[in-house]
Amino acid sequence: MAxxxxxxxxxxxxxxxxxxxxxxxxxxxxxxxLVLVGPSGCGKSTAMRMVAGLEEISExxxxxxxxxxxxxxxxxxxxxxxxxxxxxxxxxxxxDNLAYPLKLRKIPKGEREQRVRKAAQTLDIEQFLDRKxxxxxxxxxxxxxxxxxxxxxxxxxxxDEPLSNLDAKLRVQTRAELIKLHERVQTxxxxxxxxxxxxxxxGDRIAVMSLGVLQQLATPQxxxxxxxxxxVAGFIGSPSxxxxxxNIEASDGRLYAATPGFKMRVPxxxxxxxxxxRGQTVTLGVRPEHLVERSRLESHTAxxxxxxxxxxVIELLGNxxxxxxxxxxxxxxxxxxxxxxxxxxxKIEVAAEPHRLHFFxxxxxxxxx
Amino acid sequence: xxxxxxxxxxxxxIFRPKARRKFPWRAVVFYAVMIPFxxxxxxxxxTTLITSLxxxxxxxxNGPWSLPESIEWGxxxxxxxxxxxxxxxANSFIITIPALIGTLFLSSLGAFALARYxxxxxxLIYFTFVGxxxxxxxxxxxxxxxxxxxLNLYNTYWALIVFHMAFQLGFCTFVLRNFxxxxxxxxxxxxxxxxANEFRxxxxxxxxxxxxxxxxxxxxxxxxxxNDYLWALVLVQDDKYKPVTTGLxxxxxxxxxxxxxxxxxxxxxxxxxxxxxxxxxxxxIQGLTMGSSK
Numbered sequence: 001m002a003x004x005x006x007x008x009x010x011x012x013x014x015x016x017x018x019x020x021x022x023x024x025x026x027x028x029x030x031x032x033x034l035v036l037v038g039p040s041g042c043g044k045s046t047a048m049r050m051v052a053g054l055e056e057i058s059e060x061x062x063x064x065x066x067x068x069x070x071x072x073x074x075x076x077x078x079x080x081x082x083x084x085x086x087x088x089x090x091x092x093x094x095x096d097n098l099a100y101p102l103k104l105r106k107i108p109k110g111e112r113e114q115r116v117r118k119a120a121q122t123l124d125i126e127q128f129l130d131r132k133x134x135x136x137x138x139x140x141x142x143x144x145x146x147x148x149x150x151x152x153x154x155x156x157x158x159x160d161e162p163l164s165n166l167d168a169k170l171r172v173q174t175r176a177e178l179i180k181l182h183e184r185v186q187t188x189x190x191x192x193x194x195x196x197x198x199x200x201x202x203g204d205r206i207a208v209m210s211l212g213v214l215q216q217l218a219t220p221q222x223x224x225x226x227x228x229x230x231x232v233a234g235f236i237g238s239p240s241x242x243x244x245x246x247n248i249e250a251s252d253g254r255l256y257a258a259t260p261g262f263k264m265r266v267p268x269x270x271x272x273x274x275x276x277x278r279g280q281t282v283t284l285g286v287r288p289e290h291l292v293e294r295s296r297l298e299s300h301t302a303x304x305x306x307x308x309x310x311x312x313v314i315e316l317l318g319n320x321x322x323x324x325x326x327x328x329x330x331x332x333x334x335x336x337x338x339x340x341x342x343x344x345x346x347k348i349e350v351a352a353e354p355h356r357l358h359f360f361x362x363x364x365x366x367x368x369x
Numbered sequence: 370x371x372x373x374x375x376x377x378x379x380x381x382x383i384f385r386p387k388a389r390r391k392f393p394w395r396a397v398v399f400y401a402v403m404i405p406f407x408x409x410x411x412x413x414x415x416t417t418l419i420t421s422l423x424x425x426x427x428x429x430x431n432g433p434w435s436l437p438e439s440i441e442w443g444x445x446x447x448x449x450x451x452x453x454x455x456x457x458x459a460n461s462f463i464i465t466i467p468a469l470i471g472t473l474f475l476s477s478l479g480a481f482a483l484a485r486y487x488x489x490x491x492x493l494i495y496f497t498f499v500g501x502x503x504x505x506x507x508x509x510x511x512x513x514x515x516x517x518x519x520l521n522l523y524n525t526y527w528a529l530i531v532f533h534m535a536f537q538l539g540f541c542t543f544v545l546r547n548f549x550x551x552x553x554x555x556x557x558x559x560x561x562x563x564x565a566n567e568f569r570x571x572x573x574x575x576x577x578x579x580x581x582x583x584x585x586x587x588x589x590x591x592x593x594x595x596n597d598y599l600w601a602l603v604l605v606q607d608d609k610y611k612p613v614t615t616g617l618x619x620x621x622x623x624x625x626x627x628x629x630x631x632x633x634x635x636x637x638x639x640x641x642x643x644x645x646x647x648x649x650x651x652x653x654i655q656g657l658t659m660g661s662s663k
Contacts, residue, residue, distance in 0.1 A: 054558050075564035087555035091577045104564035148563070 002078075002155040002188055004028040004051060008060035011046050011212075020046045022212040023060070033182050033189045035203030037196060038235070043212040044192045048158050051190060053077050064156060075104070080149035081158040084165065086141045088133040094120075094144050095129040101152050119151040122184070139170045146178075150185060157189045163198065175201060196236050200224070208232045230283060230365040233358055239288050239322065242332045245362065246284045248277045256304075257284055261328025265305040267354030273369040274359060282368065283360040288322070288335040290356035294349040296340075306349040307332070311342050325350065421445070421632035428629060441629065448634035452624065453608070457616025458637065463526055464612055465594045468533035472590060473583060476538050480545035481575045485557060495546060502539035506599070514603050528604040529612070533594045541586055548582035549575055588649045592642050613638045 005028070011021040021043040028034045036044040049055040051062055053074035061068050069077050080101070089097050098119060102112045120126040123143040133141055142162060149157050162178075163171045179202055182189055193199055199206045200220045208215040208223065208231070216228040227233035227241075234240045246257035248266070255266040255274055266274055274282070294306050309325035309332060316338065323342060325332040334350060342348070359369040416433060421444055423437035431438070448454050483495050513532060514523070522528040552575065560570045576583070598614040605611055611619065617634055624630045 052558075052562055054561065074561045075566070079562065081559065081562045083555045083559060085553055085555050087553065087559035089556060089560070089574065091574075100560075101563035104569075148559075152563075 002065035003030045003032075003063075004156055004188060004190065005063040006047070006060070007063065009047070009050065009057055009062055010059035011043070011050060011055060012058040019043075019058075019212050021050070024214055026207060026214060026217050028188060028190060029204075031186050031188055033179075033191065033202060033204045035199040035206045036190060036192045036209060037194065037199040037203075037206055038209035038215075040194055041211075042209040044194075044209050045160055046212075047209070048160055048190055048192050051077075051156065052079055052081050052158050077156075078154050079156045079158055080152040080154035082145045082149050082160065082162045084161040086133075086145035086162075086165075088141060088144055088148075090133050093130050093132055094125065094136070094147075097133070097144055098129075098147050098151050101148060115151050115153075119147045122150060122181070123147050138166055139174070142166060142174065146181070150181075155188065157185075157187055159189065159191045161193055162191075164193070164195070178202065196238065200236070206236075208235060210235075226367070227285075227358065228367055230285065230360045230367075233285050233360070233367075237287055239333050239335065241285045241287050241358070242291065243283050243285050243360075244330055244332070245281050247281055248274055248279065250278055257282075259328065259330065261330060262307050263304070264307055265302055267305065267357065269354055270357060270359060270369040277359075277368070281362050283362050283365070285358040285360060286332075286352045286356060288333040290352045291325075291332060291334040291350050292336065292352070293340060294351050296337075297351050297353065299353060306351040308347065308349050311344055311346045311348065314342060314344065417632045417635060420628055421636050423629055425627055425629050433628075444629045444633040445637060448620070448624075448630050448637060452620050452630060452634050453616065454613065454620070454634050454637055456609070457611055457613040457619075458641075460526070460610055460616070461595055461612040461614075461641075464529045464533070465591060468530045468537075468594050469587060469590055471530070471534040472537045472541050473587060475534065476541035477545050477576060477579065477583065478571065479538070479542045480549055480579075481571045483542070483546045484549035485554070485575070495543075498539040498542045498546075500539075502543065506536070510599075510603055513600075517604055522604075524605055524607050524610060526610055529597075529601060529610075532600055532604060533597065536600075537590055537594070541590065544586055545579060545582060548579055552578050584649050588645055591645055595642055 006024045006026050009021060009024040010019050012019045024043075024047060036047060038044050046055055050057050051064070051069075053069065053072060057070050061070055063069065064077060064079070088094075089100065092100065095116060098116045099112050102115060107115070116129075117126070120129055123146055125140060125143045125147060128136055128140060128144070133144065136144065142165070145162065149159075159178075163174055166174060175198060191198075191202060200223075203220060205217060205219050206223055207217045210231050216223060216232045218226075218228075223232060223236050227236065230243065234243065244259060246259055246264075249256045249258045249263070255271045255278065257264045257266050307327060309327045311323060312326045312331065313324040315322040315324075319338065321336050321338050321340070321342075323334045323336055325334055325348075332350070336342075358367055360366065361368050419437055420428065420433060422440050422442070424439060424441050427435075427438040479494075479498070483491055483498075517523045517528045517532070522531065556574060556578070557570050560574050565573065595612075596614060597612070598618075601612050601615040602618075605615065608616075608619065617631075617638055620631055620634050624634075
């Protein structure tokens with residue numbers, strides 16, 4: 001059981017170029033399920049491999065528990081890892097695969113067998129113990145890979161996209177099992193994925209990375225409600241957030257977000273902060289599910305706090321509908337109740353609760369209000 | 370295919386003659402060309418077999434293209450004992466087996482490093498190995514002979530063992546390195562995290578997973594080393610140390626008029642190679658890495 005600390009960690013590959021991981025600072029708490037998420041090439045796997053000791057750390061320190069592990073070989077770091085391809089030893093039986101890390105740690109035979117049996121029970125793979133990996137299905141192999149980590153009783157589990165080779169149904173099922181497993185084994189887990197749904201459902205906290213830089217480290221809800229910047233706002237949530245460039249204008253002592261197609265009043269609570277952007281352009285972000293037909297808004301909306309739009313395309317999904325809305329060439333996506341009756345070409349007004357509007361600085365892309 | 374008659378199509382639904390088979394020109398041409406080749410290929414082997422089993426008298430009377438008058442197993446005994454093949458055969462194994470093991474051991478170590486570690490100059494080393502195998506061995510004859518002399522290895526088993534090891538290393542490293550690169554790297558990473566040191570990874574993972582290619586190489590290399598004539602001629606002079614290849618040449622001198630003994634000796638000499646091929650053939654196709662990932 002241990003915390004993991006990244007202290008100014010960078011990874012720069014020889015041959016120059018951009019840093020794969022750039023000055024990463026974060027603390028992963030003891031027994032936390034932390035998800036590292038980001039698009040491919042964002043450095044999340046590299047960050048994890050540095051914890052494992054499979055990549056050298058170019059700059060900074062990684063601390064596991066109370067030890068700086070920079071110069072420790074993988075075997076002395078007390079981490080277990082589950083690989084995307086499972087990386088089972090094809091020439092060994094499942095039993096030997098599970099026992100292998102214990103054998104190398106000179107665990108006596110009796111205890112070894114007992115721990116293998118227990119892990120196999122936990123993962124329901126007892127009946128496959130004498131098979132070779134190639135005689136197992138993808139889901140079964142995945143369990144064996146998990147088992148090989150569990151038997152270790154390691155301080156930290158590292159999981160590198162362990163579900164991405166499973167089919168959709170099995171993935172959802174295994175996801176739930178992993179959450180339960182974490183509760184049972186009570187160990188720190190660092191979980192790498194590019195799938196934001198996995199991240200949102202599994203993580204105690206989520207670290208969003210892009211281009212080697214940590215964008216935000218927060219709980220799933222915090223990430224969804226208060227994205228720190230435009231990248232996080234666009235990455236978390238599906239369909240992703242609508243972004244439009246608006247001009248902050250003032251008239252009658254009020255602030256308005258204006259585009260060539262509409263002029264929407266900025267809620268007062270955001271207005272104070274946006275004051276300094278008066279006369280400038282900012283990026284307005286609003287999630288599809290928060291963009292609703294005006295009459296459905298819970299709070300009272302001022303008539304000039306809406307966006308007039310024309311319904312362009314309606315996608316029926318049964319439990320919800322995606323509506324693509326047009327305003328002077330700008331397309332907005334909205335996710336609505338299927339019971340709302342809309343037709344193509346219909347003109348409606350949409351609005352969002354004040355706290356559902358996000359404003360980003362167009363240069364830094366950081367959230368401003 | 371089910372034939373259906375369309376109503377009103379005019380044609381009565383009678384049975385149709387089978388579509389006329391095309392004359393199998395391709396097959397005919399193939400066999401017409403290949404069968405003579407196979408026969409030409411087999412004639413010397415067959416003649417060797419027949420000749421080794423008959424008496425010299427019968428051979429003289431009826432010529433080599435006739436069936437034997439009696440089966441003379443004694444020819445083999447004669448070649449083995451008096452001809453000295455027992456000695457030569459033993460020498461061949463004394464030379465081939467250590468050379469083979471040494472080559473495979475060293476090249477698999479080198480291949481593992483070249484395949485799995487990133488270090489400066491690894492590609493250069495790799496190309497040196499490949500380049501070395503491209504060197505025509507004729508230009509090496511004199512230098513190697515002199516080197517063996519200098520090292521006091523001339524006319525010993527070691528001369529051939531060391532030479533074969535060195536000379537086959539390039540090819541084996543080349544083959545094994547390329548094979549080991551196809552093993553998913555995550556397997557080695559997993560072993561590293563499980564607590565294996567580098568040599569253990571080599572021994573318990575890289576080596577077993579390379580078994581198909583090692584087995585294939587072992588077969589090839591055994592044949593090459595076992596059948597080597599040139600270097601045995603250059604590096605060993607004493608009958609005591611001669612392998613079966615130069616030994617047979619020796620036999621040629623002693624039994625120049627006794628073809629049956631000579632041919633019996635030749636057949637004895639090929640037995641190990643043939644057996645080995647038959648035994649190790651199955652390794653060629655065994656894909657050991659199947660099922661390791663995805």
